[in-house]
Amino acid sequence: MKFTKMHGTGNDYIYVNGFEEKLENPSEAAVKLSDRRFGIGSDGLILILPSDVADCRMEMFNADGSIGKMCGNGIRCVAKYVYDRGLVKKDVLRVETRSGVKTLQLRVEDGKVASVRVNMGQPELDPEKIPVLFSKDRMVDEEVYTPSGNVWRVTCVSMGNPHAVIFVDDVEGLNLPAIGPEMEKHAMFPERANIEFAQVTGPHEVQMRVWERGSGETLACGTGACACAVASVLTGKADRDVTVHLRGGDLHVFWDPDTDDVYMEGPAAFVFDGTVEI
Numbered sequence: 001m002k003f004t005k006m007h008g009t010g011n012d013y014i015y016v017n018g019f020e021e022k023l024e025n026p027s028e029a030a031v032k033l034s035d036r037r038f039g040i041g042s043d044g045l046i047l048i049l050p051s052d053v054a055d056c057r058m059e060m061f062n063a064d065g066s067i068g069k070m071c072g073n074g075i076r077c078v079a080k081y082v083y084d085r086g087l088v089k090k091d092v093l094r095v096e097t098r099s100g101v102k103t104l105q106l107r108v109e110d111g112k113v114a115s116v117r118v119n120m121g122q123p124e125l126d127p128e129k130i131p132v133l134f135s136k137d138r139m140v141d142e143e144v145y146t147p148s149g150n151v152w153r154v155t156c157v158s159m160g161n162p163h164a165v166i167f168v169d170d171v172e173g174l175n176l177p178a179i180g181p182e183m184e185k186h187a188m189f190p191e192r193a194n195i196e197f198a199q200v201t202g203p204h205e206v207q208m209r210v211w212e213r214g215s216g217e218t219l220a221c222g223t224g225a226c227a228c229a230v231a232s233v234l235t236g237k238a239d240r241d242v243t244v245h246l247r248g249g250d251l252h253v254f255w256d257p258d259t260d261d262v263y264m265e266g267p268a269a270f271v272f273d274g275t276v277e278i
């Protein structure tokens, strides 16, 4: 099978052109190919497919084979893939995802996509829809106890997938492999959740690390950066226009007060093409 390795701020996925390639069991392939020693190595697998309602469609699988309904870093790479390879030559692109059709504005340099601005849609704050087993009035900065005795204050937001944002004083000092899994799988999240640890360093600056549902710590998460920006506004810690600094680079997020839409802007990068036996 032909594949392409790409990354958005260090959040790397294996991309397969579903216009040409047929993958019988993508979930199983995601587990096998994502392995960084026995496979190609990635945070997961993304299929680029034809769509009846948009320019193309994406399907994303985490490294454990589970499905993610939306991927902010992945969708920018999908845009770069279809534009740079001439599949869809438009600089305003519509991509179908499991959480609806998203509109993307491409920034092209020397004929290739350098960065992409995505309308990520409106954040979902209804606990039943996220889903999180909290009541409606307990969504912002609420205490959660973990089985190992940690206490975190979380703000829950869905950006098409479930996120819990936790503000801390020293994001770099955290031992994520120890604290991430028990929050990802906490009983309050019936479908597990992506967990963001954030440190607000100014009205327009947030530093963030992420423990992703199904993939563990990644260098960045686009939907997570958006959830983090929304949570920063809801808790009164930052303005609607923030740069989220991640281990893999920066993402710019703007939560529009007029439309309630969240815009995310960041780079998309090609790494290499290859073929693999599956």
Ligand SMILES: N[C@H](CCC[C@H](N)C(=O)O)C(=O)O
Pocket: 011, 062, 067, 068, 069, 070, 071, 072, 073, 074, 161, 162, 194, 212, 213, 214, 215, 218, 220, 221, 222, 223, 224
């Ligand atoms: N890295 C992705 C999100 C993957 C989400 C996935 N881990 C899930 O919801 O299960 C992003 O850039 O938005």
